[in-house]
Each structure stands twice: as structure tokens, then as C-alpha cells.
Amino acid sequence: MALSDIRGGERNEAAIAEALGRFSARFGANFQTGAAIRGQHAHTTTYIPAQLPDGVLFAESADDVKAAVAICAALKVPVIPFGTGSSLEGQVNAPSGGISIDFSRMNRVIAVNAEDLDCTVEPGITREELNTYLRDTGLFFPIDPGANASIGGMTSTRASGTNAVRYGTMKDNVLAVTAVTANGEEIRTARRARKSSAGYDLTRLFVGAEGTLGVLTSVTLRLQGIPAVIAGGVCGFPTLKDASDAVIMTIQLGIPVARIELLNTLQVAACNAYSGLSLAEQPTLFVEFHGNEESVRLQSEEFGAIAAECGGGEFRWTADAAERAKLWKARHDAYWAAKALRPGHAVLATDVCVPISRLADCVAETEADIEAHGLVAPIVGHAGDGNFHVSLLFDDKDPEGVATAEAFVARLNGRALAMDGTCTGEHGIGQGKQGFLPGELGGAVTLMAAIKHALDPDGIFNPGKIFSTP
């Protein structure tokens, strides 16, 4: 799908005008239509051009959301939920106009059940806000996609990140959601029990639905005990294959590694330059272990032995918080480090995921592709999951630059699908990956569309996302 296709979408001007009036009357100053605010609620962190909503509601309660959905359902006007705007595939754009619901004021912690290791929050709370709130309880919410995203947004894109290899993705850590559906009713997908076989798994259906089936009003999350000891380390390898072999052995031996991140040579060089590291410029694994003193020591020793067997250099590990923080800050700043390689260029941040046995091949072939096309695009991967990101630097003002970027993404996705992988491990489909979904899942997409139509017959929930047509 070319970006020009994404720009489409029909607007119902009369209905939108009517909706703006009703929102102003109902919500007063909590509903804004200024161009600056609307611009902040269209897409900014991706290469995908912004498509502004017609108005932004700063929702303060589930009742606000119910009222908003009722107005939009009556008028068949689009509703686009907005967390922090850090999604990467155009999820908050408004191709057919409509109302953006901003959740930044719905950021309360509703309940923490420490004994059950769970909590219920409003969708607008960010993961950092939540972990600050939780600190005194000895618990934390582990999922860390890098950006300080909102829990609602992370739920809706089925986010994961660096420590999914140990703690799973949002699908594994959301116990239940409440959501306002097309008929204006607020439903709850599950009780607070750890597991259930009671009917269809609606929780998992809303996780990753990108706001296309309803609007979340709360999320119940699993929590983890804060590890007594966190230790990290770094290890370089002669080749991507060697580093990947170390990852596969680590996973296969059941070492409960908390993070295991693969940086390719260019990404290491970028991090050295941007974050003041002095790593040898070669394929490198960043590793982290969670546990107590004894278990962390044990894991580190086991990993060190594996790394050595796979040709790795010295595995230096430390439980020193400051040293560890510097390393992981550099990892989290990989996007900015990449961006600094070509000032003035845009970054196309894209992800695919393959079975881990194919990770080395997929990364190596992508490196060769990058070189063959004279591109600049460092690679960093959540290696334990077979998921990797390419940060392609391109000139977004130049149509040829855009076309080059799109062609690269198409080849990358074709490669991942040919290896039985997916076109997105954690960013979602949004607008940017729609062209690859049928190739990945074929007739299953027809089932998805049937579900979308059954639950949102008028197509008001985030239209133009996941599916190109409602």
C-alpha cells in the first residue's frame, strides 16, 4: 500500500458538523477543535502523514466515553482513541475525520490487589506513571515498549518490547478490559481470576484490536514482584549467526533471561556515537537477568558459558545499577542514535518477527539488502522473540525517498513472511502494514472483517485501521 492510498477515506461532512455541535454542548471546554490541538492528535512519530481529527475530547470518566460513543454512533461519525501518540503505524490518524478521544485525564489507578499481583487502571495512565505509583508495593508492571506509552495504547497494539522474552506481551499481561461497544454499553471481558474457560476470549480480542471494536475504559493487568537483584551484561560476537546461536541456546536451555537484545554492527556504532559507549563494533547482545543474588549469578554464569561456546567475546556483567542504567538507556535511545546518523532525515521505524531459528538469516539478508540499495538502516532486535526493528533513515520530503523507503519495507516484509514470520511483532497493522496482512493470513482476514462488521456495523471505531475498508 502506498502512502497515497492511506490518505483516502470518505468524510460525512454534515454528520461531523452535527457531532461537533453536540460535543461542544455536552462537554464544553473539555472538547477542543483548534488546529494545534487537532494536529497534536494526528500522527507525529511515524513517517505516515498526519490526518487530523475534527475535534478532541479530553475524556475524564467512563461516562464521558459512553456519552461520546453514543453521539458518534447516532451520527455514524468516527471515534479514534488517543493515548500518548507513540504508535508507529498510523493508529491515531483520522482518515475519515471524526472525534479523537484523548485519555490523558483518565490516568487513575482504580485498584491494586497486591496479594493477587494485579491492578486495574484507566487506559490513559502511562507505564512509567503506573510503575511510579506501584513502587512502594514491591510490584511492577514489566512490559516496556521503549516509549512511555499509555496502557490503553499498549493494550490496543498488543505491545511488548525488551522484556517480553521473560514476561510475555500485552496478551499475556492483560487479565480483563472494560470497553464501550457500538451500542453504547460498557462491557467487561473477564473477571479478576487468573484464568478462565468461560466462553470466547474477548480480552485477547480487544488486546491488539487497535480501537476498531470499541473504546477501552479500564484495563486489569498482571503485576510482578520487583526482582531483588537485576544484573545485566553485554557480549560481542564475530557474526550475527554466532549471536543468534547464543540466543537460541539460552532460550532452549530455559534460562529465564529477562532481556536479550541483538544490535547489529551499525546500531552498535550509532549507540557508541550517540550514548558515549565504547563497545567493539560487531554484532552484540545486551542481556539482563532478574532474580535474587544466587539465581542471577547462576543465570549469568550459564549465559557466559553459552556465549563462549558460540564464539562470543568476554561476557562482562554487573549488578551495579548505574552501569546497567547507562547500557539500557543507550538501548532505549537506539532510535535517536539511529536518527543522529543522518541529521535532517526522517526515521521509518518498522518491525517484523520470525521464528528464532530464522532470525540470523532474516537480519543478515536485510543487512545485505540495505547495503545493496545504499541505505542507512541500523537494526536492533528482541532476539529472544525473533522480533527485530529496522530504523530506516530516508528523506520524507522527497517522493523518491518515500518510494525507496516503501519498497524496502515491502521487501523486508516479504522476507519475514517467507520465513513463516509476521509483518509486525509489536507495532500493529494500523495504516502502514495493511498491505501485508492478506499475504500473511489469507482467508483469516475475512474472519477478522466479519468480526469487525458484527461488533461495529456502522464502522465508527477507528475506521481505516487494520482493514483498508470498514
Added chain:
Amino acid sequence: MALSDIRGGERNEAAIAEALGRFSARFGANFQTGAAIRGQHAHTTTYIPAQLPDGVLFAESADDVKAAVAICAALKVPVIPFGTGSSLEGQVNAPSGGISIDFSRMNRVIAVNAEDLDCTVEPGITREELNTYLRDTGLFFPIDPGANASIGGMTSTRASGTNAVRYGTMKDNVLAVTAVTANGEEIRTARRARKSSAGYDLTRLFVGAEGTLGVLTSVTLRLQGIPAVIAGGVCGFPTLKDASDAVIMTIQLGIPVARIELLNTLQVAACNAYSGLSLAEQPTLFVEFHGNEESVRLQSEEFGAIAAECGGGEFRWTADAAERAKLWKARHDAYWAAKALRPGHAVLATDVCVPISRLADCVAETEADIEAHGLVAPIVGHAGDGNFHVSLLFDDKDPEGVATAEAFVARLNGRALAMDGTCTGEHGIGQGKQGFLPGELGGAVTLMAAIKHALDPDGIFNPGKIFSTP
């Protein structure tokens, strides 16, 4: 819902007669209509009365399944998938007649990807067959519901069992399924990547759908490395509360316990009698640890300290395989041990699941209920998940005995729901739990019904399960 309601269901005699002819013509001797075979494919392991299908197809391939669904779809005749018949809530009954598809001949391992720790199997393979096949690879499939169920059946009921506390339930261990849908097409819900954000999570929608959305033709599973060392132990406690506190602390401290099972006093007595154990008759935890020599020792020491702190008796643990096997054999025979308490009586095996902080209350109140009504019903629980089973002994030939059993189940479920729990942790809704689903999930059941109707407009897939009406 009373059992008399379950017996209902309309039959389309003309369509069924036509289907029988077409199945015989298409499948020859692989299609059977004898009363004995039909009886084996209706419900036998539960208290729910059997409702026989009109014929049984012994499917040998996905093409057989496609052909069978095509005939049934054209004639609007019910299709009921059958694995081993070990489901507990009437899932394989045929209230409106129709065709049972027996998967015992579709029990092949299609692929094992050892490096990726996954495999793809036909739905009819049992978990024991799969683990026998896998033994030489050093991998195993951990989910263990007790019965030697089929993978297709376990997928469809979202099964779990004793070691879900460490390895999760079927929802966490199914990577993808293929299924024949109402239009006769075979779809695949996901690729083989470890994680994906590509559209709706159809995999999790089919996990737990009890055959009501389509018929599975393959399941792709996560595998685990066989632990180098498995150690187990047993520890008695003065009260249920003390035992539950030990469970909560174990989970909260992140000890990766592989199994932690709670037996109440009557269940311990039943196991002593049936399996020749000599445990003190008090609330007791059976515990198991997986790892290497050092990590298992560490876990056992940590658990021992917790148990002591919670008033537990001596925690005896052993890595000796024979001793451990005897203990877990006794645990798995808990159903038979219960049955032996009242020879000639039927066993109503039912499960609920509550947040673990409420487990002690829920079990204690249930014990009081059992005593107040003069019932015999030992209790055993997957304590780490808050999930427990009651084996109620009752006279299924006496209408009063049946009514007493139903009233007990209703009180048990009311109690679990009042504690924010679920009416079924791992058995599914089937026929037996339909009456409790609206009370648990309210308006969410309407969404489930909308999905059912969208994907199966003629209601051919396992009608009368989960929902009382198609």
C-alpha cells in the same frame, strides 16, 4: 439451568437423513451410524446425560474435515468435533443431533521445530502421545489437565491443569491453529513467529471456543525443554488459610514453582485410602520444582522457609523419580480416590477459579456448605492459579440426588462470582455452565453471540454449547 433444559434442541430430521446418505456415500466405512459407536461419542465422563450424534466420521485428513463441513453447511446439520471424550461439561453431546467428527485417526505430528521450541500436530493426538513422540528431542509439551486428552480438545476448552502456574494455559501455549470455517475454507490464524500484532488475535478466539466457530485441523504449540532436574515435595498445614498464605507468598516472591496443588483434608484422606499414602489428614500442598540441580535446590529451600513461616509442618522434598511419581500419581488419581469414597455414586467434577487472595475463603466456605448439606465432596485445587475442583458424590439415578447436586453447583458458582472469580477455570462452559455465564460476564455474552452468529450464521458448529440458543 436444570439438566432437563439441556436435553432440548431441535432436530431437522429430513436434513439429517440426507446428511447420513451423503456421508455414507463420501466416506464409506469411515462413517459409522451404529448405536454403540454413537454412544461412545456422546457424553460419558460427566454427570450430564448423553445425547447421541446421528453418525460418526473417523476423519483421516483436513480434506475429510473440509468435505464433512461442506455437506453439513449445505444441509445446516450440526458438526460436533470429538477428541477423546474427556471434557466435563457436555461439550461432545449432540442436543440437536448431527455428525460427530472423531479425530483419533488425525493424530500425526506434522512438524517439530526444535530450535524454535514449537511443533504442529493434528488435533487428535493426545498429550501423552505427543510427549512420547517428543522424548528424544529433549523437549516436552507441559500442559497437563490430568486426563490424556487430545490437543484439539484441550485447545477448544482452553485447558490447563497442574502446571499452568508455571507454563500457562492453552491460551499461552497455542501459537496458531488451522480451522475449517462455515464457508468450507481452511484458515490459519497466525504464522509461526513467537509473537505478532497482525490484526485480531484469532488464535486466542479459537482457543476456548469449544468447537462453536469452526473445526480445528491442526494446532501449533510452544514446547519447553525437559528440565534437567524435577524435584517434588509435600507439606501439611494446620488450616486452609495457612496453606493458601504459603501459596500467595510463593507466587509473590516469584519462585517459579512448576506445580502447587492444594488438597483439603477429605481429599488427603481419600488419597491415603485409594493410593496407599500415609499423609497426615490436614490441608496439604503438593509442590514441584523444575530446573537444574542448583536452581531446584534453591527453590526448594525458599519454599521450605515460606512453608515454615506459614505454620506448615516439615517440608519433605525429593528429586527421586519413583517417590515423586507415586505422589503425583496419587494427585492425578484424586478423581478415582473421591469416587471410591461412595461406591455406586456418580461424581460431579466441577471447577471454579477465584483471585488467589480469596482461595482460602472460597474453599473454606465451600467446605462449610458441603458439611451443612451433609454432602461428600473432596476438594483439590491448582492453588497457584486460584482454581479448584470439587468432586461431589451423588446418586445420579435419583432425581432428588440430581437436584441436590445442581443446587450445590449453583451455590459454588455464586460464591466464586461474588469473589470476582469465574464459573470455570479450565473445564469450559459446554452445557453444564451455561446458566452461570450471563451472571459472570453480562453484556459481554451478547458480543460473544454476535461473533458466533457472524462466523457461523447457520449455527452448525457444536450448537447448544456455550450459548443455550444458536
